[in-house]
Amino acid sequence: MPKVKNWQIGREQFYKYEGKLPKKQIAYVFDTNKCIACQTCTIACKTTWTSGKGEEYMFWNNVETKPHGFYPLGWDVQGLGKIGPGNWTNGVYLGKTVFEAAKEGEEVAGYLPHEEDWSHPNMGEDELSSKIEDRASYELPHSSWMFYLARICNHCTNPACLAACPRKAIYKRPEDGIVLIDQDRCNGYQKCVAACPYKKPMFNPQTGKSEKCIACYPLIEKGIAPRCVQTCIGKIRMTGFINQPEKADEDNPMDYLVHVAKVALPLYPQFGTGPNVYYIPPIHVTHEYLHQIFGPGTDHAVETYKKRSEKLVGLLTLFGSTDHWVDKFKVENGQATGYQNGQELVTVPVKEPLVFRAMRDKERNVTRQSVT
Numbered sequence: 001m002p003k004v005k006n007w008q009i010g011r012e013q014f015y016k017y018e019g020k021l022p023k024k025q026i027a028y029v030f031d032t033n034k035c036i037a038c039q040t041c042t043i044a045c046k047t048t049w050t051s052g053k054g055e056e057y058m059f060w061n062n063v064e065t066k067p068h069g070f071y072p073l074g075w076d077v078q079g080l081g082k083i084g085p086g087n088w089t090n091g092v093y094l095g096k097t098v099f100e101a102a103k104e105g106e107e108v109a110g111y112l113p114h115e116e117d118w119s120h121p122n123m124g125e126d127e128l129s130s131k132i133e134d135r136a137s138y139e140l141p142h143s144s145w146m147f148y149l150a151r152i153c154n155h156c157t158n159p160a161c162l163a164a165c166p167r168k169a170i171y172k173r174p175e176d177g178i179v180l181i182d183q184d185r186c187n188g189y190q191k192c193v194a195a196c197p198y199k200k201p202m203f204n205p206q207t208g209k210s211e212k213c214i215a216c217y218p219l220i221e222k223g224i225a226p227r228c229v230q231t232c233i234g235k236i237r238m239t240g241f242i243n244q245p246e247k248a249d250e251d252n253p254m255d256y257l258v259h260v261a262k263v264a265l266p267l268y269p270q271f272g273t274g275p276n277v278y279y280i281p282p283i284h285v286t287h288e289y290l291h292q293i294f295g296p297g298t299d300h301a302v303e304t305y306k307k308r309s310e311k312l313v314g315l316l317t318l319f320g321s322t323d324h325w326v327d328k329f330k331v332e333n334g335q336a337t338g339y340q341n342g343q344e345l346v347t348v349p350v351k352e353p354l355v356f357r358a359m360r361d362k363e364r365n366v367t368r369q370s371v372t
């Protein structure tokens with residue numbers, strides 16, 4: 001099996017095919033601190049792409065409450081069980097990836113969820129990490145926590161779905177790195193469903209084919225952001241194209257967040273698929289848990305986010321400020337500007353101006369009881 005370089009785990013790893021990177025790679029950054037689990041993204045995706053027969057149970061985009069939420073049930077616990085324990089030392093992952101943990105005759109160590117596992121997409125919603133005893137009160141900082149994890153296909157650099165497909169029906173587009181299933185070639189063997197550790201391909205029993213998130217490629221081709229990004233109420237999402245770390249451009253928002261500020265991290269990098277959705281970790285959650293899901297960069301990411309440099313805050317202010325994907329940004333003189341192909345898309349103030357209206361209580365004969 002050929003070896004590919006995977007910067008996310010700090011070493012080379014086995015992958016079925018030679019590592020040939022696309023010309024450009026689509027990427028997303030999600031700020032978990034801002035997600036309110038309104039599921040607008042989920043419904044925007046569903047009404048756009050999966051409203052047909054056999055797609056009733058499908059959520060290409062889902063938002064689950066961690067640690068107890070899963071779609072499908074237990075997907076990450078099962079995936080971690082397949083690769084077994086593994087340590088990180090100085091940024092290098094010393095355990096096995098899903099490719100290296102595969103048994104003889106398998107391409108990827110995976111499993112096929114049961115039908116029932118897909119049936120409760122809101123399992124564990126809003127449940128805390130530990131039980132609050134009767135009459136117990138919250139402490140600050142909270143000893144109990146939870147957070148919302150929005151999930152889509154990661155359009156991985158080393159897609160497990162692609163490696164596992166015996167029909168070669170799955171391909172990664174050289175122009176933008178989007179991973180697609182060719183519906184004409186797919187025979188519905190569901191090898192991709194079993195192989196993807198994030199469980200993002202889904203089987204359509206009506207058509208007998210597997211389907212997955214297509215990164216809204218008809219929009220991407222027009223310079224527009226995917227539906228889940230455009231519609232996000234919490235403005236937690238930004239899309240763009242990411243470079244390899246050695247070619248990082250600090251004016252590119254994805255590169256800045258992932259490679260320069262290192263505030264956004266891949267989800268379960270130890271799976272070895274090189275996911276291209278990056279998460280700003282929640283700042284209120286125990287780091288023991290965050291290390292497991294976002295890897296060893298967690299402490300630095302949380303500290304950097306909390307320091308809130310003007311450049312970082314400016315870039316975060318650009319999230320949700322335009323319907324387009326952004327390939328460059330600039331923060332200066334209290335303003336943040338996003339660009340695409342050299343054209344200005346949007347300019348926003350880094351700090352929202354606050355305007356206080358004069359109280360007119362006397363004039364209106366108002367008595368306030370809650371004013372301190």
Ligand code: SF4
Nearest residue numbers: 153154156160161196
């Ligand atoms: S997240 Fe899963 S379905 Fe998407 S590219 Fe990666 S392995 Fe394939």
Ligand code: SF4
Nearest residue numbers: 035038039041232234
């Ligand atoms: S629309 Fe945005 S804020 Fe709402 S659930 Fe989706 S990711 Fe979270």
